[in-house]
Amino acid sequence: MTLIRSLAAALLLACALPASADIFKCTDPISGKVTYTNTKIGEKGCTLLSKDQNVSAVPANGAKKPAASPTDFPKVDNSTQRARDNDRRKILETELASEERALESAKKELAEQESMRSGGERNFSRVQERVKPFQDQVELHERNVEAIRAEIAKLR
Template sequence: MPIARFSFLLCLILAVPVQAEIYKYVDENGQVTFTDVYRKGAKRIELPGAPAPLPNRDKAPRRASYNPSPADFPRIDASTQKRRDDIRRQVLQDEISGERRNADDARRQLALGERLQPGERATDATYLNRVKKLRASVQQHEQNVASIQRELANLK
């Protein structure tokens, strides 16, 4: 392998940008959560240009300490970094638009679920349980949107 090609590959590997990780968590009820905080059982979302995942996903990832790069550390060119950031931004925007649609749908389901069925009372356990689950679904989708918005805000 020529030295130039090897150097280029080394630059790509070593000059990966520092960024927060995004995790997708599906609970026992099938509710999907996107967050930047690791939960047991969560799957890390792979973004193009993102750092490689940690070898053991059952443990919470450690935050990297700040170590300034030496002067001779290989740098990635601005256009490559911009392309990577643009791809990451697009992935996050696609995720947030889908999650907003899910939140809107959950709100519609809540509005329908809050209606009393014939012969049903607002104090019935089935009614209260149904409304509780629907509200939890709305809240979960709103938290997902907020998490993705934080990630978008962290982009340059």
């Protein structure tokens, strides 16, 4: 889920339209603090670095502005949202139980494969090649279980 949010944020930033502005470098004569801005601060201490450059509108401190929802955006009352959250929790718990069963099954299959050896597998690397897909399945189910548990922990 966080990967999807990160990709969406990156896509939004990539699609942002650039703005055009003059860029000034202003140095405070007392403190020596350097500020880059699109407006001249005072007469002394500011030099024009470039004229009409494309600049990005990213806050200097990295703070995110809260997104305002449109006035016509549909609102949901608390009881409806609580019911939706409960439904989501039930779905996630069902998925978790299913994934845990699949994990146990994959672990049993892995144990069976690790315990048997055929005559042609005198070399340990051949055993590893045969067992690798079963190990991958166990790891996949373990990651899925952890991801579902993380989603359940995020619920209110």
